[in-house]
Amino acid sequence: MTDLQKEFNSYSKDITMASKDENIEKAISRAVKSYRQTTAESLERFPHTPELAAEVREIKKTSIANQQALLKQAMESVERNKGKAFYAKDKQEALILAAKIIGTGKTIVKGKSMLGEELSLREYLQEQGNDVWETDLGEFILQLNKERPMHILSPSIHVPRERVAEIFTKFFAKEVPPDIAQEVAAVRDFMREKYFNADVGISGANVVAADTGAMVIIENEGNVRLATGAPPVHIVMVGIEKIVPTFQEAMKVTEVTWRYAQYGVPGYVNIISGPSKTGDIEKVTTYGAHGPKEFYVIFVDNGRSTMAKQDDYKAALHCLRCGGCMYECPVFQITAGHFGHIYMSGIGAVWTAFVAGGMEKAAPLVFTCLRCGRCVERCPMQINVPSMVQKLREKIVNG
Amino acid sequence: MHLKKIKCYFKFCNYYLLYWYFFFVFANNIFIILMIGVVRLKNQYGTTPYFIEYIIHRLKLFTFGQFFNLIIIIRLILLKIGWDNMAVEIKLPPVLEIIRGNIVKNGNPLALKGSEVAAWAKDLKLSSQGDLLFYTGGEYQLLPYIDSLVSTMTVMDQGSKVFSFMMGARNLINKTGINAEKIYASVLAKDRERFNSISYKAAVILQKLGYDLCYSGDKELYSGALLTELGFNIDMQTYAHKVSKVFRESKAKTIVCLSPHAAEVLKFVYPKLVQDFNYTIKTFVELIWEKRSNLPQISLNKTVVIHDSCRLAREMEITEELRDILNSMGVSFQEASSNRQWTTCCGGPNKLLYPELSHTIAARRINELKETDADIILTSCPYCLAALLGGQTKDDNTIIEDLIEYLYRGFEA
Numbered sequence: 001m002t003d004l005q006k007e008f009n010s011y012s013k014d015i016t017m018a019s020k021d022e023n024i025e026k027a028i029s030r031a032v033k034s035y036r037q038t039t040a041e042s043l044e045r046f047p048h049t050p051e052l053a054a055e056v057r058e059i060k061k062t063s064i065a066n067q068q069a070l071l072k073q074a075m076e077s078v079e080r081n082k083g084k085a086f087y088a089k090d091k092q093e094a095l096i097l098a099a100k101i102i103g104t105g106k107t108i109v110k111g112k113s114m115l116g117e118e119l120s121l122r123e124y125l126q127e128q129g130n131d132v133w134e135t136d137l138g139e140f141i142l143q144l145n146k147e148r149p150m151h152i153l154s155p156s157i158h159v160p161r162e163r164v165a166e167i168f169t170k171f172f173a174k175e176v177p178p179d180i181a182q183e184v185a186a187v188r189d190f191m192r193e194k195y196f197n198a199d200v201g202i203s204g205a206n207v208v209a210a211d212t213g214a215m216v217i218i219e220n221e222g223n224v225r226l227a228t229g230a231p232p233v234h235i236v237m238v239g240i241e242k243i244v245p246t247f248q249e250a251m252k253v254t255e256v257t258w259r260y261a262q263y264g265v266p267g268y269v270n271i272i273s274g275p276s277k278t279g280d281i282e283k284v285t286t287y288g289a290h291g292p293k294e295f296y297v298i299f300v301d302n303g304r305s306t307m308a309k310q311d312d313y314k315a316a317l318h319c320l321r322c323g324g325c326m327y328e329c330p331v332f333q334i335t336a337g338h339f340g341h342i343y344m345s346g347i348g349a350v351w352t353a354f355v356a357g358g359m360e361k362a363a364p365l366v367f368t369c370l371r372c373g374r375c376v377e378r379c380p381m382q383i384n385v386p387s388m389v390q391k392l393r394e395k396i397v398n399g
Numbered sequence: 400m401h402l403k404k405i406k407c408y409f410k411f412c413n414y415y416l417l418y419w420y421f422f423f424v425f426a427n428n429i430f431i432i433l434m435i436g437v438v439r440l441k442n443q444y445g446t447t448p449y450f451i452e453y454i455i456h457r458l459k460l461f462t463f464g465q466f467f468n469l470i471i472i473i474r475l476i477l478l479k480i481g482w483d484n485m486a487v488e489i490k491l492p493p494v495l496e497i498i499r500g501n502i503v504k505n506g507n508p509l510a511l512k513g514s515e516v517a518a519w520a521k522d523l524k525l526s527s528q529g530d531l532l533f534y535t536g537g538e539y540q541l542l543p544y545i546d547s548l549v550s551t552m553t554v555m556d557q558g559s560k561v562f563s564f565m566m567g568a569r570n571l572i573n574k575t576g577i578n579a580e581k582i583y584a585s586v587l588a589k590d591r592e593r594f595n596s597i598s599y600k601a602a603v604i605l606q607k608l609g610y611d612l613c614y615s616g617d618k619e620l621y622s623g624a625l626l627t628e629l630g631f632n633i634d635m636q637t638y639a640h641k642v643s644k645v646f647r648e649s650k651a652k653t654i655v656c657l658s659p660h661a662a663e664v665l666k667f668v669y670p671k672l673v674q675d676f677n678y679t680i681k682t683f684v685e686l687i688w689e690k691r692s693n694l695p696q697i698s699l700n701k702t703v704v705i706h707d708s709c710r711l712a713r714e715m716e717i718t719e720e721l722r723d724i725l726n727s728m729g730v731s732f733q734e735a736s737s738n739r740q741w742t743t744c745c746g747g748p749n750k751l752l753y754p755e756l757s758h759t760i761a762a763r764r765i766n767e768l769k770e771t772d773a774d775i776i777l778t779s780c781p782y783c784l785a786a787l788l789g790g791q792t793k794d795d796n797t798i799i800e801d802l803i804e805y806l807y808r809g810f811e812a
């Protein structure tokens with residue numbers, strides 16, 4: 001028997017505490033303001049965006065409807081590019097696949113990925129005896145501080161620079177002042193060495209083009225370029241909902257994602273379709289030139305195909321993970337990622353129910369949602385989270 | 400919520416299956432025993448030439464029957480240990496059950512009596528039938544009690560046994576140390592009066608603008624918006640019919656709702672549940688807007704800021720109407736930075752389960768509204784009104800009012 005009251009009680013304490021946390025308040029109010037401002041500016045600068053978003057909605061809709069066919073095509077494309085493609089039905093399978101490729105005693109550099117959080121990938125690989133480093137600055141801070149992310153794009157949104165300085169001073173065993181530039185520099189020095197000594201680089205992907213097998217990864221820090229380029233092995237772990245039919249469509253999805261994800265124009269967009277190769281000597285194709293010699297893609301299902309079959313919820317798979325809705329959510333604004341279980345805020349409640357923790361973990365979130373609907377105003381995919389939340393409540397109440 | 404409740408109220412709940420299974424095993428065994436009995440009787444009183452074959456045939460049936468039982472028993476065991484995900488019994492926080500039970504049994508979320516809900520209308524002598532039905536849904540009247548219930552819950556451990564005995568504010572068991580009367584008595588008379596009078600004021604304003612209203616009086620029932628909101632859709636299916644019956648008796652063609660939540664369910668949910676639900680659903684704001692040229696001027700020397708309610712602004716898309724109304728009364732008003740379809744929720748909706756969180760959200764919204772330096776915050780939703788009032792700090796003298804209260808100033812005398 002599931003006693004939801006217990007889940008509700010512990011969650012209730014946590015979220016109430018969070019709502020009184022001044023660090024969260026300060027950090028999120030600043031973040032919300034800057035999000036709204038940058039987004040308004042970039043929408044003005046690129047006025048075609050809403051139209052493009054409408055196009056992307058259609059692309060996502062057809063992609064989710066043809067999920068299985070696209071998955072097959074994407075896997076074939078990866079193989080044709082001399083990569084290795086795998087399909088993982090659930091969390092367990094995904095982790096075992098990754099562990100088989102990696103083995104133990106390896107050094108791994110990892111890019112930020114919500115799927116990684118969903119799978120507890122870092123923890124698992126560490127248990128297998130590997131040395132795993134988060135290369136995204138925010139995730140790195142959380143890794144050192146043993147915390148979970150508080151926002152899907154800015155995971156350490158709630159940690160102020162003073163706290164970062166403390167954490168770094170302790171970890172690097174040398175004085176790091178509470179100065180953002182110096183904090184960034186300290187991590188840069190430390191990571192550089194890791195990139196070039198790592199055995200494996202792991203990343204997610206924002207979009208996958210089925211026709212070419214191209215993985216598209218948006219970033220600002222440059223950590224993904226290094227983490228996916230320097231080590232001899234690159235593993236992509238990506239949810240099957242990220243696949244769209246063509247490369248051209250993938251580019252559209254990418255642009256909309258970054259625009260609503262407050263990148264303005266992102267520093268880097270990585271497109272990776274296979275292992276590095278050269279044909280420069282006698283036109284003989286040889287793999288493993290400057291980049292990785294081995295390239296693996298694990299397509300993870302873990303509840304996504306079930307979700308795709310349910311009319312009430314399948315639109316949640318259109319989510320680009322731009323994070324826009326979170327800034328608009330009145331609950332998230334005062335509690336950050338505490339309003340979530342791996343996936344956050346209203347859309348997170350839906351995702352949690354299907355792929356990350358199930359109904360038990362989702363129920364307290366589902367009943368926290370105000371159903372105020374402001375997230376829908378923001379969402380480029382116009383995902384109707386309030387109506388999904390209501391459907392979930394019916395599911396919970398009716399057993 | 401207890402197992403028993405689930406069994407009674409959620410017919411389609413899978414636990415129901417379990418009882419059927421028990422019944423089948425039981426019935427099957429009785430059948431087998433009876434059959435063997437019949438065979439014995441036959442044996443005593445007259446022999447059949449095929450007796451041996453007959454008993455073998457029976458034995459076959461018996462084995463077959465037991466085989467059937469075995470399947471059922473295995474399934475039961477599976478259900479019990481939870482292999483079959485159909486058998487998840489979920490125990491919800493008791494406050495949800497309180498609200499649900501009260502709506503279904505008493506026709507409003509806090510088990511107020513019909514006469515309590517309709518007390519405001521005594522002097523108005525509204526007829527019970529007419530074209531235009533004035534529908535309060537008891538929502539403004541309820542507000543002071545909701546806060547009282549919530550504060551009772553905040554001091555109690557919602558997970559405790561005692562708490563789950565509570566079935567409706569009116570039916571609180573005295574043993575728990577909090578009784579219903581205490582909750583009712585703890586509501587200040589002035590609050591009760593204030594919220595009761597809002598419905599009165601709304602009716603007077605509409606009458607003075609020339610609308611001919613009818614009202615269902617103590618028969619009026621709550622809309623059931625919370626049933627839909629909280630996921631009690633199965634209860635809502637029957638409840639909506641009960642409510643529609645009251646609507647039908649009024650012979651009205653148009654229903655004017657004071658609460659946007661009521662308007663929302665009547666407009667979007669009822670037509671799906673009740674056949675021939677062909678009423679025109681209007682909000683109070685819309686009726687006022689239609690007669691805005693007849694509105695009196697109000698000069699208060701106080702600036703106003705509008706708090707758009709989520710339901711009104713986003714679901715019903717009513718935003719400009721509010722501004723037009725204020726403009727036609729010559730009221731100068733400010734705009735909050737998050738307004739119209741970008742309005743910030745007052746925090747009201749999760750008050751029942753997370754009172755403190757809800758409170759903080761309300762306080763934040765008040766701060767946003769106060770950035771405009773307005774003296775009066777105006778809203779047009781009972782829950783917004785209650786939530787914002789609840790989030791206000793003691794030393795804050797910003798006035799928080801419902802549009803109805805504000806308008807009434809121009810109609811007094």
Ligand code: SF4
Nearest residue numbers: 319320322323325379
């Ligand atoms: S639900 Fe919409 S706004 Fe929220 S992260 Fe997904 S795409 Fe972005």
